[in-house]
Amino acid sequence: MGGGGSSNYRSHAEQEQARYERETRARLKADAKRRERERKQQEKAEREAWLRGHRLGREDSAWWNTIWWPLYAWLKERSAWEREVKRRKGQGYHRVDDIVLKDHDD
Secondary structure: OOOOOOOOOHHHHHHHHHHHHHHHHHHHHHHHHHHHHHHHHHHHHHHHHHHHHHOOOOOHHHHHOOHHHHHHHHHHHHHHHHHHHHHHOHHHOHHHOOOOOOOOOO
16 A cells, blocks of 8 residues: 655655745845835836936927927937936946936037
8 A cells, every 4th residue: 555656755744844944035036026126116206306317308398399309308308318328328327326426518
């Protein structure tokens, strides 16, 4: 009776240890994801704050460019932000935590 299967027997202590290790790995992974999500949110908030001072006003648009104005404004914001990121990387700042802000030049 009880033909010998190929399953390995693990004691209760071994099962508990394996469960603890799985939970620890899952907790560490969730913490890393949370930190990365918070970092991205912080970078996005910082980018929006920086762009708020850079955004082109609606009074600059005329009746003839109201259709393409949002695209133009988006391109200007994007290029300005890319210049700012390039400047920061040139100074060795890659993360929001250490970034020194500079006034807009355009």
